[in-house]
Amino acid sequence: MDTQRSGCPINLTLEVVGDKWSLLVVRDIIFGNRRHFRELLTKSEEGISSNILADRLKTMVEQGILTREDDPTHKQKGIYSLTEQGIELLPVLAQMAAWGFKHLPVSEELGIRAQLLSEGGPKMWAEFMDELRETHLGIKRRKRSKLTVGERLQAAYRNVLARKRKPA
Amino acid sequence: MDTQRSGCPINLTLEVVGDKWSLLVVRDIIFGNRRHFRELLTKSEEGISSNILADRLKTMVEQGILTREDDPTHKQKGIYSLTEQGIELLPVLAQMAAWGFKHLPVSEELGIRAQLLSEGGPKMWAEFMDELRETHLGIKRRKRSKLTVGERLQAAYRNVLARKRKPA
């Protein structure tokens, strides 16, 4: 997709992240805290292939959604970070998650985070985005709650998994 | 896309509307009030081709996002309507529009609606969705303002166009 089809904001957004993988990569970075190529490749639910992942990471770096730095602990490793622009995709993901949760056959363990995020609303999203700004941009956040949104989502996810393994 | 990649709500949403055209069709139905095949085909900014449009309409009807009825005034015409599920894509579109408006080179006339919708926030979206429920589902809405959200967006769009044609 080289040529621009129109100056419509929805269309332009789709031209940048409107394929079947880009937003899943962003999702894994945001919700799964994946930062390395291998993590994104092997720990994804859907099994992205390495050439697609390499292409998407490259494209999203070019688009200003991600940045890539060298990992000081390993000469070959790169660390991918979200930019502010990337962090601001969270509300898009949250709305998509809410819609999918409501209308599609979502699995229980993968749906719990969508549910919490949907119930939490824009306020929770803003808090989560502040946490992401700290993690990815090094911007200290003011409001510090006991548990971060990220931690609460992870806890809920693990909780469902544990309950499913050992049903009452 | 027949097989499901995972039960993640974001992934499932992408599997349903995560291609480059489906959401543009929904956008034209919502914001452009297009209801017929030809309208969607010829009045779209991006120039969708007829086979893609036919396929997406068919798919979205199967998915429960749209319904198709015969037009009583013309034996060949079909009228496409949004379902509740389709109407609830509005927040997704609104967030994508807001993101595109903020971060991508959006044209002035096509950006004004995104701007207003972004400033209006979830309250305005809810009002707009009620209007869509009336138009597409025949559900009368309570709160009736002087101008509907749809009308206000259209007025703002025409305003920008007029200003651009005859600059001060």
Add this chain to the structure above:
DNA sequence: GCAACCAGTTGTAAAATGCAATCAGTTGAG
């Protein structure tokens, strides 16, 4: 009767995607 309009379908080329194998450099254990 006929031109314009209606919702699509068909054929074919180009592009994107999926998959497995492979690559060259890095690291850490022995």
Add this chain to the structure above:
DNA sequence: CTCAACTGATTGCATTTTACAACTGGTTGC
């Protein structure tokens, strides 16, 4: 120092999706 495991990718090839133009069979209004 050797070597297996790991790193971020790249390559080749089959399949799928998309793009573009022409076309179909039918309807409508003049």
